[in-house]
Amino acid sequence: MTTTTQTTSTTTEATGRRVPPMGGLNATLLKLEVRRLLRNRRTLIFAVIMPVAFFFLFGTGQSYSNEDAGHGNVAAFIMISMALYGAMLSTTSAGAMVSVERNQGWSRQLRLTPLTSAAYITVKVIVAMLLGAVSVAVTYGAGAVGGAHADALVWVETGLAVWFGSLVFAAFGVFMGYLLPSENVMQILGPVLALFAFLGGLFVPLDQLGHVFQEVAKVTPMYGLNQLVHAPLTGDAPGWGAVVNVAVWLAIFVGGAVWRFGRDTARV
Numbered sequence: 525m526t527t528t529t530q531t532t533s534t535t536t537e538a539t540g541r542r543v544p545p546m547g548g549l550n551a552t553l554l555k556l557e558v559r560r561l562l563r564n565r566r567t568l569i570f571a572v573i574m575p576v577a578f579f580f581l582f583g584t585g586q587s588y589s590n591e592d593a594g595h596g597n598v599a600a601f602i603m604i605s606m607a608l609y610g611a612m613l614s615t616t617s618a619g620a621m622v623s624v625e626r627n628q629g630w631s632r633q634l635r636l637t638p639l640t641s642a643a644y645i646t647v648k649v650i651v652a653m654l655l656g657a658v659s660v661a662v663t664y665g666a667g668a669v670g671g672a673h674a675d676a677l678v679w680v681e682t683g684l685a686v687w688f689g690s691l692v693f694a695a696f697g698v699f700m701g702y703l704l705p706s707e708n709v710m711q712i713l714g715p716v717l718a719l720f721a722f723l724g725g726l727f728v729p730l731d732q733l734g735h736v737f738q739e740v741a742k743v744t745p746m747y748g749l750n751q752l753v754h755a756p757l758t759g760d761a762p763g764w765g766a767v768v769n770v771a772v773w774l775a776i777f778v779g780g781a782v783w784r785f786g787r788d789t790a791r792v
Contacts, residue, residue, distance in 0.1 A: 554650060557650075558654065560621070561621070564621070567614075567617050567618065567621075570613065570614075570617065571617065571618075571655055571658065571659045572610075572658065572659060572662050575606040575609055575610025575659060575662075575663045576606075576610075576662060576666045578606045579602060579603055579663060579666050579667060579670060580666065582602055583598075583599045583602035583606065583671075583672065584599060584670045584671050586598075589602075589671055590671070590673075594758035594760075595675045595756070595757055595759060596673050596674025596675065596757050597673045597674070599670065599672040599673065600672040600673055600678070600757060601758075603664065603667035603672040604682050604753055604754055604757060605727075606663055606726075607659070607663040607683070607686045608689070608726060608746075608749065609721050610659040610660065610662075610663050611656040611660050611687060611689075612717055612721065612746070613659070614652070614658070615652040615653060615655065615656040615694035615696075615697055616652075616694070616696055616697035616700070617655075617710055618648075618652035618697060619648055619649065619694045619698040619699075619701060619781075620697040620700050620701040620709045620710060621648075621697075621701065622701035622702060623700075623701040623704060623709040644785060645698055645781050648781075649695060649698065652694035653694055656687055657687055660683055661683075664679065664683055677756070682753055689749045689752060691774065692749060692773055693717075693745070695781055697713075698777075698781040698785075699780040700712075702781065702784030720745055720746040723737070723747065724744060724746025724747050724750040725746075725747070725750050742769070745769075747769055748762070748765065748767065748768070748769025749769075749770050751763070751766035
């Protein structure tokens with residue numbers, strides 16, 4: 525009698541747990557996570573209001589707003605910067621919500637289910653990216669009515685670059701959610717994100733900073749991403765250093781999130 529080993533989506537881990545298709549990732553779980561996010565009004569307001577307010581404060585009504593900036597004007601350049609800042613805040617805060625779940629014992633309960641760590645992290649990142657998309661869309665809408673001008677293709681390319689690039693900070697948020705206490709996770713991350721934005725050149729062009737700051741900035745998480753998202757507007761090639769910077773930080777944050785999730789749920 526021949527024993528046929530079927531290659532199905534249901535496997536068994538070394539611990540004996542059955543692993544469902546895609547590690548337990550499904551539409552029902554995703555829907556529950558989206559509902560959980562929508563109930564957090566403070567996060568939604570924080571993600572939408574702040575980048576728009578910064579754009580109108582620094583990007584409109586200024587003497588430099590209508591000056592040329594590659595394939596658009598300076599207002600468009602600032603709009604992209606603020607959209608990236610908003611996406612960073614949005615995805616980080618959404619990802620860091622896992623800290624609340626840890627405090628409530630949800631992570632321990634997940635260990636009793638077939639859900640894998642990779643699937644759980646994926647769900648959190650997807651939800652964070654949805655919030656990031658809302659933040660980018662609203663900021664670009666503000667730019668459209670606030671005097672930002674650029675070629676049509678630039679709007680599309682930079683918007684997608686900002687959104688996809690914010691994946692780095694979605695992973696960062698999940699990672700930090702497992703490292704920091706739930707009661708003050710965003711109080712800690714807020715200044716850290718502001719520092720990332722400053723060193724990345726979102727608030728002040730790096731060429732206006734000293735040599736030491738410029739060298740330090742090159743190894744920070746926002747540096748490469750800032751170069752990439754503005755490239756379609758300025759027409760300047762960002763270089764491989766920017767690509768490597770984004771890829772390395774994404775790998776660090778994703779790996780850290782999966783590692784911390786595994787350690788956290790192991791304590792059942």
